[in-house]
Amino acid sequence: MVEKDRGFQIGINIVMILITVMCLAPFVLLIMSSVTDEQALIVNGYSFFPKKLSLEAYHYVLADSTSMLRAYGLSFLVTIIGTLCNLVITTLFAYPLSRKELFGRGFFAFFLYFTMLFSGGLVPTYIMWTRMFRIQNTFFALIIPGLLMSAFNVIMMRTYFTTNIPEAVIEAVRIDGAHEFRILWSIVLPMAKPILATILILVGLGYWNDWTNGLYYINDDRLYTVQVLLMNIQRSMEAIKQSMQQGGQAVTGAINMPSTAVRMAVTVMCILPVMIVYPFVQKQFVKGIAIGAVKG
């Protein structure tokens, strides 16, 4: 029995290791390509075991290219501002919805749910943002459309409030004459840290990874986030050469630009912050997925 069990454990662990290798292999190929010498890359293609290593691409991306650093900074800015605004709006919406005595609660809940059922679609949305609000090529285009509040997160947070914060506690401080904003700030929020952390992670990841707003509303290269920069590099290699030349220092470098490795280096830089943060928030993240999924 024990022998059989050991064999079984070895078997399933091998299968699981194969699966994890499959999950990681593309990333390894990416990182290896980013440190491959450009000539070696042209001769041998992308390879897990590069013939000749070179950090040229990173040197180029970090030292010579202003567009990369600018995009990087903008990505952080968009992620931080967007996530904070989103958290505030989401919390302020979810808390009243969790209060049973709120008059018209059913109506507001429906008002929220309906946006998950039906959407106007891309065409009216695009026309509205560009013609009514003239949002194209502004910083707001990266923050506001589609990302500022998700009905889904509001529901998740409201459910957390109703199930984890006893009404009796709120009632008690209310009778003491505490203001609603005061109750939310000093009673409810401290008790809601886990859900706040979960939503913070989900929303932050959403902002960092977003490229659709950039695709729809941005064509000014000063407003490229890393994702948008990557997307546009892919769309035309010429575009980056130009934007890097406009950066100034890279004019001479552009002729021998280690283009393939640079693309891979930018991609590595793009996923790096996520990979650094992920191990620390992995538990919260998994929990968020597990709660969220059952709710949609």
Added chain:
Amino acid sequence: MQKAFKSLRRSWPLYLMMLPGIAYLIINNYIPMTGIVVAFKQYNVRSGLYHSPNIGFKNFEFLFKTNDAWIIVRNTLLYNLAFIVIGTVCAIIVAILLNEVKSTAAKQIYQTVILIPFLISMVVVSYLVFAFLSDGNGFLNKTVLPAMGKEAISWYNSPQYWPFILIFVNLWKGLGYNSILYFATICGIDYSLYEAAIVDGANRWQRIIHITLPSLRSTIIILTLMSLGNIFRSDFGLFYQVPMNSGTLINVTNTIDTYVYRGLTQSNNIGMTAAAGLYQSAVGFVLVFASNIIVRRIDNESALF
């Protein structure tokens, strides 16, 4: 009325709190909903969304006369069906395997690693795929195929491979996410059931068949129903970024979402594009609504509304 007034006097701060959220929903969601009227209009920029001339269902007539209408609906439905079936089966297998792993450290590592592909954007995924499939430098063309003594393949010009590539990429990206959903359910199974089964002499296989799978039943049904509700919506990034918008692949990569985007940016026929979008929204609405009603019957807790 009296009640409303009283409530308002007491809880106006609550309404004030909701104001930004409601304003956002109106702008981000409800105004575009009113904009669907453009599907019934001959849109021109000067008259705008609401004042362009009405042409009734002409946009829909034009749309359904094109070959594209059939192709985009077919692609959207078939890909989603394949994603649901393959994704669910693989996720359940991985969840069960994960549960059978004894070492907690190993379990933790597997769980952490298989979720990594879920964390990256489709733009990054398209770069990863490109590293394997690129014509001149790709890992497959430069290393794998030569090693097998085969000719290089121009992947981005060979539509016959793309259904498999897209299904694989989707599976790769979503496997960790989906398996964690099932794994969470498995973790919730009462362990005494397994102990009783062991006492009764059930082997591992029998325990999986008779305890684990039946316990997953309602999760499987609910998640599948929800995916079916979204079967008319496609992952724009997967179908637009990953094939690198390659023209030769259009027949196997064009879905409703990519069609609408291309229509919006490339064609002059905004009305017809909006008609495709409205068609998607309307059918999607019915499907999501219906799937939710069924889900609510099965498990009230899991339903959206």
